[in-house]
Amino acid sequence: MTTGTTGTADKVPLFGPESQFRAFFDDPRWALAMIRATVLEAAHPQIGAALADNSTFVAHPWRRLRNTFLSMRRMFNADPAVREREAARLNRLHARMSGSDTRGRAYDAMDRAARAWVVATLYESAVTMCRLSGQPLDQDTMERMYAEYRTFLAALEGDAGELPEDLNDFWRYFDRVVEDELENTEAARIILYRLFDHLPAPALLDGAPTLWAAGRAVVSPLLGAITVASLPEPYRRRAGLAEMPGAPTLMQGAYLAAGLTRFLPEGWINAESIIEALSLSPDSDDPRARTVTALRARMKRASALLRLLTPLSGDTGPDPVPASSAAAEGRRSAEEFFRQVLDQTGDGHLDWPDLAAMARELATRLDLDEPEETRLYDAFAAWWRELQAALDTDGDGRVSAAEYAAAVPSLAGPALIRVAEVLFDVTDKDGSGTINADEHRALFRTAFHRDLTTTDGTYGRSAFVGDFLSFMSGRRRNTAYDPLLADA
Amino acid sequence: MDGNGRWAQRRALPRTAGHRAAETTVIDIIEAARAAGVEWLSLYAFSTENWNRPGTEVDYLMRLVRRVVRKHAPLLLARGIRCRFLGAADPRIPRELAQDFDDLATLTADNQGMTLTVAFDHGGRRDIVEAAKSLIRNGTPADDVTERVFADHLPFPDTPDVDLVIRTSGEQRISNFMLWQVAYAEWVFPEVLWPDFRASDFLTCLHTYQRRDRRFGGVPPQTNGDPS
Numbered sequence: 001m002t003t004g005t006t007g008t009a010d011k012v013p014l015f016g017p018e019s020q021f022r023a024f025f026d027d028p029r030w031a032l033a034m035i036r037a038t039v040l041e042a043a044h045p046q047i048g049a050a051l052a053d054n055s056t057f058v059a060h061p062w063r064r065l066r067n068t069f070l071s072m073r074r075m076f077n078a079d080p081a082v083r084e085r086e087a088a089r090l091n092r093l094h095a096r097m098s099g100s101d102t103r104g105r106a107y108d109a110m111d112r113a114a115r116a117w118v119v120a121t122l123y124e125s126a127v128t129m130c131r132l133s134g135q136p137l138d139q140d141t142m143e144r145m146y147a148e149y150r151t152f153l154a155a156l157e158g159d160a161g162e163l164p165e166d167l168n169d170f171w172r173y174f175d176r177v178v179e180d181e182l183e184n185t186e187a188a189r190i191i192l193y194r195l196f197d198h199l200p201a202p203a204l205l206d207g208a209p210t211l212w213a214a215g216r217a218v219v220s221p222l223l224g225a226i227t228v229a230s231l232p233e234p235y236r237r238r239a240g241l242a243e244m245p246g247a248p249t250l251m252q253g254a255y256l257a258a259g260l261t262r263f264l265p266e267g268w269i270n271a272e273s274i275i276e277a278l279s280l281s282p283d284s285d286d287p288r289a290r291t292v293t294a295l296r297a298r299m300k301r302a303s304a305l306l307r308l309l310t311p312l313s314g315d316t317g318p319d320p321v322p323a324s325s326a327a328a329e330g331r332r333s334a335e336e337f338f339r340q341v342l343d344q345t346g347d348g349h350l351d352w353p354d355l356a357a358m359a360r361e362l363a364t365r366l367d368l369d370e371p372e373e374t375r376l377y378d379a380f381a382a383w384w385r386e387l388q389a390a391l392d393t394d395g396d397g398r399v400s401a402a403e404y405a406a407a408v409p410s411l412a413g414p415a416l417i418r419v420a421e422v423l424f425d426v427t428d429k430d431g432s433g434t435i436n437a438d439e440h441r442a443l444f445r446t447a448f449h450r451d452l453t454t455t456d457g458t459y460g461r462s463a464f465v466g467d468f469l470s471f472m473s474g475r476r477r478n479t480a481y482d483p484l485l486a487d488a
Numbered sequence: 489m490d491g492n493g494r495w496a497q498r499r500a501l502p503r504t505a506g507h508r509a510a511e512t513t514v515i516d517i518i519e520a521a522r523a524a525g526v527e528w529l530s531l532y533a534f535s536t537e538n539w540n541r542p543g544t545e546v547d548y549l550m551r552l553v554r555r556v557v558r559k560h561a562p563l564l565l566a567r568g569i570r571c572r573f574l575g576a577a578d579p580r581i582p583r584e585l586a587q588d589f590d591d592l593a594t595l596t597a598d599n600q601g602m603t604l605t606v607a608f609d610h611g612g613r614r615d616i617v618e619a620a621k622s623l624i625r626n627g628t629p630a631d632d633v634t635e636r637v638f639a640d641h642l643p644f645p646d647t648p649d650v651d652l653v654i655r656t657s658g659e660q661r662i663s664n665f666m667l668w669q670v671a672y673a674e675w676v677f678p679e680v681l682w683p684d685f686r687a688s689d690f691l692t693c694l695h696t697y698q699r700r701d702r703r704f705g706g707v708p709p710q711t712n713g714d715p716s
Contacts, residue, residue, distance in 0.1 A: 301598075304591035308561040312554070 024126060028258040033129035036230050039191050040121040043235060046114040048185030049101030054353045058195060059346030062202040066275050067364055075152060087155045093360060116153060116162030117177060123149040124174055132230060132252055133259030143167055178232050184239035192227060196220035202278040204292060210303035226251045334405040341485050351398035355380045358485060366442055372426040379422040386415035420468040424461050435459040444484060489532060491657030491681030504548045509683035511556050520687035522567060522602050524694060528648060529604050532665050536611035554585045561592050568601030574643060575610035612667030615642055642668055652697045656682045674700050
């Protein structure tokens with residue numbers, strides 16, 4: 001069961017509910033291990049460059065987390081058809097990512113060695129997380145899990161040849177990569193030192209910026225210290241990461257505490273419901289949304305009280321809440337729109353990866369296959385060329401926030417209208433010429449809004465295109481599109 | 489809330505001292521009104537015309553109001569007073585102060601006791617203009633506009649008609665205060681300056697109001713006004 005086939009194991013099925021991999025899904029330790037694995041991934045120069053250029057994890061970490069989670073779950077689904085489809089989707093997604101890093105070295109998200117490294121970090125982090133929490137895996141489980149991860153890689157790549165067949169060789173391979181190939185990449189530094197400091201609140205907690213910022217100020221340095229202390233020593237040395245007294249103890253304590261949750265009754269911690277609840281927006285028609293709205297009102301009051309009770313002397317910091325007058329009218333400033341919607345990768349510039357990230361999010365939501373996916377990407381690519389021609393005044397190939405602010409009105413060109421039309425076509429799965437309730441739910445994850453200009457329960461092409469354009473160019477807030485593209 | 493400046497001048501103090509002294513009165517009156525069973529209390533703190541005062545005085549007022557709001561927020565919450573700020577739209581209002589206004593309003597939004605409306609950067613005419621704009625924006629046909637419909641477009645449409653306006657320091661002007669809502673209000677003009685105004689003076693004004701004969705433009709003086 002090493003190459004080619006996916007999950008056609010003869011004894012116990014490698015995928016499905018029994019797998020070791022799934023056993024970790026609801027394990028809180030897995031959250032720490034995932035951060036660690038992501039840092040190790042990002043420290044690989046190729047992957048680091050691809051992440052820095054393409055990933056939305058800085059600006060939209062919660063959406064990214066949810067998508068990753070859902071994708072992992074599909075990859076370990078018991079049904080081989082689901083797995084193959086997801087692998088094909090991931091391959092298409094990664095095939096669209098290539099470029100060169102700041103030092104001019106080319107990267108390609110389809111690079112076989114790099115993809116093997118991603119799987120290797122996930123496996124190694126899972127093993128390490130068990131060691132660090134004082135419940136090490138026995139040799140058999142380690143071997144079995146290694147086979148699972150190799151099959152995972154094979155499902156993506158066609159074969160798992162880049163990872164050694166034998167577990168002993170794997171450890172030599174892992175140490176060699178850590179020693180020789182990992183670098184102090186920008187992406188790794190961002191994850192360690194910037195991501196958690198600036199982590200935006202998930203949709204659920206969006207209404208309590210003060211509480212969120214206060215909690216983040218405490219948790220963020222801790223998470224950073226825990227992650228650094230759990231990295232392999234050779235990498236810490238090479239990347240020049242700080243060794244703080246007490247950090248190893250803190251790290252092991254955190255893993256141990258997370259591991260203790262295994263004594264909780266089964267089902268108390270369910271990663272899926274946690275992630276779903278975090279991305280629940282108050283405008284959604286989910287029955288839980290009412291509870292959430294009530295909770296948010298309480299949190300808003302609590303944070304208002306907190307702000308009012310804060311002594312005056314310390315109020316020099318920037319205010320997290322923008323002036324209410326603009327928000328009240330349902331418009332946002334050009335700068336806000338640029339940051340929340342256009343600059344998906346959070347690097348302060350608008351370039352192709354930002355628009356590709358929008359296309360990716362839309363394609364993921366709609367669960368598109370070829371050729372619809374390519375149509376959508378092509379439409380976005382045409383829009384990018386139009387934007388670049390119109391807005392990139394200094395000719396550096398990307399659009400800065402200032403360039404955008406100077407030319408906002410020219411944003412709604414024919415290519416954007418084309419994007420809206422293609423989006424309508426691919427959303428309208430049954431080709432009926434209107435978007436019905438199910439199709440609407442697939443794209444926006446919520447039913448029609450009450451004041452939507454719908455006729456007999458459907459959403460016509462012109463209304464759809466009009467709404468999309470007014471969101472994209474008129475900068476009007478829109479309850480349907482905001483959770484889709486602006487929420488963290 | 490007139491007479492802070494004169495109060496200070498009589499004592500050879502800077503005008504700002506008068507504003508500071510006003511804080512005690514504000515809290516005293518809020519408490520007295522609540523105890524007397526008043527359900528709607530509005531304070532005229534700052535008019536749109538007050539921006540014409542010297543910059544230093546305006547700055548001082550902004551800082552003072554911010555301190556007062558923050559200092560008394562827990563008390564207002566505990567007393568079940570719903571606070572809100574009428575006007576407060578000018579960009580010259582410091583952002584921190586606007587945030588505090590928002591916070592206090594959010595914090596006390598669910599309170600069931602007295603509603604305290606602080607008119608800050610308020611102008612009665614501006615409110616009427618805003619209501620007109622809102623009507624036009626909604627595309628209301630001209631024939632459908634009634635007093636009732638119009639009032640629904642004013643800021644804080646739940647505010648009832650004003651029954652009694654107390655203007656301290658002997659000034660006898662409307663000064664652009666809640667023009668729409670004061671249509672049938674009774675007016676009392678005590679001579680006392682605002683920093684000297686106390687709960688007992690407030691009760692005197694309430695008694696004066698009770699003895700008034702409110703006819704709402706009608707002829708037969710049957711009953712005293714029903715504030716609905």
